[in-house]
Amino acid sequence: xxxxxxxxxxxxxxxxxxxxxxxxxxxxxxxxxxxxxxxxxxxxxxxxxxxxxxxxxxxxxxxxxxxxxxxxxxxxxxxxxxxxxxxxxxxxxxxxxxxxxxxxxxxxxxxxxxxxxxxxxxxxxxxxxxxxxxxxxxxxxxxxxxxxxxxxxxxxxxxxxxxxxxxxxxxxxxxxxxxxxxxxxxxxxxxxxxxxxxxxxxxxxxxxxxxxxxxxxxxxxxxxxxxxxxxxxxxxxxxxxxxxxxxxxxxxxxxxxxxxxxxxxxxxxxxxxxxxxxxxxxxxxxxxxxxxxxxxxxxxxxxxxxxxxxxxxxxxxxxxxxxxxxxxxxxxxxxxxxxxxxxxxxxxxxxxxxxxxxxxxxxxxxxxxxxxxxxxxxxxxxxxxxxxxxxxxxxxxxxxxxxxxxxxxxxxxxxxxxxxxxxxxxxxxxxxxxxxxxxxxxxxxxxxxxxxxxxxxxxxxxxxxxxxxxxxxxxxxxxxxxxxxxxxxxxxxxxxxxxxxxxxxxxxxxxxxxxxxxxxxxxxxxxxxxxxxxxxxxxxxxxxxxxxxxxxxxxxxxxxxxxxxxxxxxxxxxxxxxxxxxxxxxxxxxxxxxxxxxxxxxxxxxxxxxxxxxxxxxxxxxxx
Amino acid sequence: xxxxxxxxxxxxxxxxxxxxxxxxxxxxxxxxxxxxxxxxxxxxxxxxxxxxxxxxxxxxxxxxxxxxxxxxxxxxxxxxxxxxxxxxxxxxxxxxxxxxxxxxxxxxxxxxxxxxxxxxxxxxxxxxxxxxxxxxxxxxxxxxxxxxxxxxxxxxxxxxxxxxxxxxxxx
Numbered sequence: 001x002x003x004x005x006x007x008x009x010x011x012x013x014x015x016x017x018x019x020x021x022x023x024x025x026x027x028x029x030x031x032x033x034x035x036x037x038x039x040x041x042x043x044x045x046x047x048x049x050x051x052x053x054x055x056x057x058x059x060x061x062x063x064x065x066x067x068x069x070x071x072x073x074x075x076x077x078x079x080x081x082x083x084x085x086x087x088x089x090x091x092x093x094x095x096x097x098x099x100x101x102x103x104x105x106x107x108x109x110x111x112x113x114x115x116x117x118x119x120x121x122x123x124x125x126x127x128x129x130x131x132x133x134x135x136x137x138x139x140x141x142x143x144x145x146x147x148x149x150x151x152x153x154x155x156x157x158x159x160x161x162x163x164x165x166x167x168x169x170x171x172x173x174x175x176x177x178x179x180x181x182x183x184x185x186x187x188x189x190x191x192x193x194x195x196x197x198x199x200x201x202x203x204x205x206x207x208x209x210x211x212x213x214x215x216x217x218x219x220x221x222x223x224x225x226x227x228x229x230x231x232x233x234x235x236x237x238x239x240x241x242x243x244x245x246x247x248x249x250x251x252x253x254x255x256x257x258x259x260x261x262x263x264x265x266x267x268x269x270x271x272x273x274x275x276x277x278x279x280x281x282x283x284x285x286x287x288x289x290x291x292x293x294x295x296x297x298x299x300x301x302x303x304x305x306x307x308x309x310x311x312x313x314x315x316x317x318x319x320x321x322x323x324x325x326x327x328x329x330x331x332x333x334x335x336x337x338x339x340x341x342x343x344x345x346x347x348x349x350x351x352x353x354x355x356x357x358x359x360x361x362x363x364x365x366x367x368x369x370x371x372x373x374x375x376x377x378x379x380x381x382x383x384x385x386x387x388x389x390x391x392x393x394x395x396x397x398x399x400x401x402x403x404x405x406x407x408x409x410x411x412x413x414x415x416x417x418x419x420x421x422x423x424x425x426x427x428x429x430x431x432x433x434x435x436x437x438x439x440x441x442x443x444x445x446x447x448x449x450x451x452x453x454x455x456x457x458x459x460x461x462x463x464x465x466x467x468x469x470x471x472x473x474x475x476x477x478x479x480x481x482x483x484x485x486x487x488x489x490x491x492x493x494x495x496x497x498x499x500x501x502x503x504x505x506x507x508x509x510x511x512x513x514x515x516x517x518x519x520x521x522x523x524x525x526x527x528x529x530x531x532x533x534x535x536x537x538x539x540x541x542x543x544x545x546x547x548x549x550x551x552x553x554x555x556x557x558x559x560x561x562x563x564x565x566x567x568x569x570x571x572x573x574x575x576x577x578x579x580x581x582x583x584x585x586x587x588x589x590x591x592x593x594x595x596x597x598x599x600x601x602x603x604x605x606x607x608x609x610x611x612x613x614x615x616x617x618x619x620x621x622x623x624x
Numbered sequence: 625x626x627x628x629x630x631x632x633x634x635x636x637x638x639x640x641x642x643x644x645x646x647x648x649x650x651x652x653x654x655x656x657x658x659x660x661x662x663x664x665x666x667x668x669x670x671x672x673x674x675x676x677x678x679x680x681x682x683x684x685x686x687x688x689x690x691x692x693x694x695x696x697x698x699x700x701x702x703x704x705x706x707x708x709x710x711x712x713x714x715x716x717x718x719x720x721x722x723x724x725x726x727x728x729x730x731x732x733x734x735x736x737x738x739x740x741x742x743x744x745x746x747x748x749x750x751x752x753x754x755x756x757x758x759x760x761x762x763x764x765x766x767x768x769x770x771x772x773x774x775x776x777x778x779x780x781x782x783x784x785x786x787x788x789x790x791x792x793x794x795x
Contacts, residue, residue, distance in 0.1 A: 311649045312646070315642065315646060315649070319638065319642050322638060323635075323638070326631065326634060326635065326638075330631040374644065374645070374648045375644050375648075377648065378644050378648045
């Protein structure tokens with residue numbers, strides 16, 4: 001009650017703090033050579049108020065104050081403390097408040113860290129960012145207030161969806177949001193820079209840090225979500241091309257392309273228009289993701305609430321922002337002659353450009369696959385479902401040139417590169433295809449496709465390993481990320497080829513046997529935990545001479561009353577053993593699903609390596 | 625000039641996207657059970673009158689049209705639909721099979737005594753799982769079947785128009 005009260009009024013005051021920021025920014029734009037300190041002060045006050053408001057919500061969750069509607073809908077007094085706290089952002093209202101908190105935090109950091117840059121550029125960035133912040137304030141207070149009051153207060157809450165009660169998922173939204181919201185700074189800053197014709201090397205060097213930060217968080221956020229889906233949803237996959245996964249992958253692709261463009265801009269002062277368009281699209285895609293998930297226009301495991309009114313607000317807001325950015329791009333942005341600087345076909349620029357176009361192609365495939373069903377439904381009332389085969393067929397073939405250019409590009413020089421000393425490129429190419437052929441041939445998988453795919457991934461792998469040995473610390477971060485990517489593709493491919501699965505129905509005491517495994521269902525025990533009852537199955541898996549104990553679980557949660565299936569996964573360096581059990585209607589039998597998934601761990605490790613490359617690159621920079 | 629055309633194109637396509645999204649918002653979007661099954665599912669069900677287990681394979685095996693009707697005595701629209709079914713039952717080329725959905729047998733019997741029994745055979749689906757297998761959304765629901773394939777699906781009660789439609793297909 002008390003905390004909700006504080007939270008609500010802090011939020012309203014935070015909105016009011018927007019007005020002096022607008023006022024002083026516009027005033028400061030015309031006169032004075034230096035930035036008015038009041039802008040920074042009010043930004044800080046706003047940040048503080050949003051932070052207090054956020055703490056108010058956290059406190060309401062921690063003390064289980066069910067007179068708060070958000071707490072009532074998403075919490076329960078028997079929930080462990082950790083999940084009470086993470087419940088704060090595990091719902092629509094709270095997650096938006098978190099968005100707002102990060103928005104205000106980032107603009108404050110931006111203002112503090114950019115003392116050496118052009119005054120008007122800083123003010124304009126603040127202005128554009130404040131428009132976004134203002135929009136979010138209105139949205140929160142108007143249609144998704146986290147502090148709605150229920151009178152009389154209910155005694156007990158409805159509980160948090162049990163599949164969200166998970167450590168990986170507790171930190172997944174904040175990390176992902178840091179990535180999404182980081183792109184808002186890039187967006188505001190690019191609009192400011194474009195309208196002041198400030199797109200330059202200095203600007204590129206400065207904004208690169210922000211791009212790296214968003215990119216790192218986005219990568220890690222996607223990774224966490226994927227790990228969660230792997231062990232909690234119990235299907236044994238790590239990427240399902242679910243609309244919500246797609247909407248996080250799209251900004252990632254745009255941001256990765258942007259990262260490469262900004263490198264070119266920093267070194268060569270070209271690709272300015274690419275940078276502008278990509279910055280706008282990255283943020284638009286992040287917002288679009290929020291729109292698609294929050295409005296209920298798409299349905300998936302992640303949808304919290306479907307409320308057309310909220311959807312309409314985000315939609316209108318999104319389009320206003322896009323319109324503003326288009327006006328800036330078409331009216332204010334003046335193309336310089338810089339775009340005329342030429343480079344030869346055989347150069348670093350060319351290979352970066354080719355891969356940029358390939359990434360744009362991947363992005364369009366995912367975009368079409370995600371939103372085309374909506375278009376079709378609205379225009380012709382027909383429904384289609386776009387599944388993994390669509391994405392696989394359209395994306396996988398183009399991974400081959402993508403991987404090859406990723407390997408070759410860093411070996412070339414800027415502007416023009418000769419062929420001398422590049423013999424090793426051809427040598428490695430032939431070698432990796434031979435190795436790949438030998439691997440695939442022995443295992444009788446689809447020969448041609450897999451040889452080419454594994455061959456090109458292996459090519460990138462070998463070239464990057466060679467670079468580690470030859471160039472040592474030069475370009476280390478870039479090389480590490482590329483190495484991680486080759487490892488990722490290799491692990492996914494090998495995982496795909498060598499995975500095996502058994503689905504069978506067993507009851508206690510029975511066992512299943514085929515030429516490779518034996519699965520014994522030995523025992524079923526019942527446990528009582530704080531907010532769920534657990535049924536644990538004890539299994540013994542015999543494979544060749546080795547045997548392994550696995551204990552999957554079925555949990556019956558009390559609030560809300562939901563059954564979840566907890567997989568038991570034994571992870572080793574080379575392979576994952578994954579078992580789940582599910583009830584079969586009205587029988588004492590259980591549906592057992594046992595999977596052997598090689599190189600799962602390497603998929604996670606390689607994504608970590610990719611982001612580690614970004615982290616190292618960020619740390620090497622002297623100032624933000 | 626070129627710039628102006630491009631900006632005009634971009635803005636108009638944006639407006640188009642906005643309208644589509646706006647309309648999409650007002651459309652209900654929820655996952656439905658698989659409604660596009662064309663082969664009939666396999667199942668075992670108890671006979672309404674004799675309690676014996678029947679294999680689904682042995683029900684629709686003749687060279688005939690079948691109407692598979694999901695009904696219940698507690699379902700009000702089923703009463704109106706019953707008249708239609710009675711009319712259809714006079715057609716010799718069509719066998720009507722009933723699936724009694726989540727019902728009490730005594731109530732269902734009373735229902736049939738009152739309104740007549742148009743069914744060649746009635747199966748029991750007391751926990752509703754068979755109906756889920758069929759991808760049914762509610763009661764009543766009717767499937768027209770020929771050679772083990774679902775030709776047409778009627779969601780909600782049949783009416784005079786459906787009689788005409790069915791008779792045109794059978795002809």
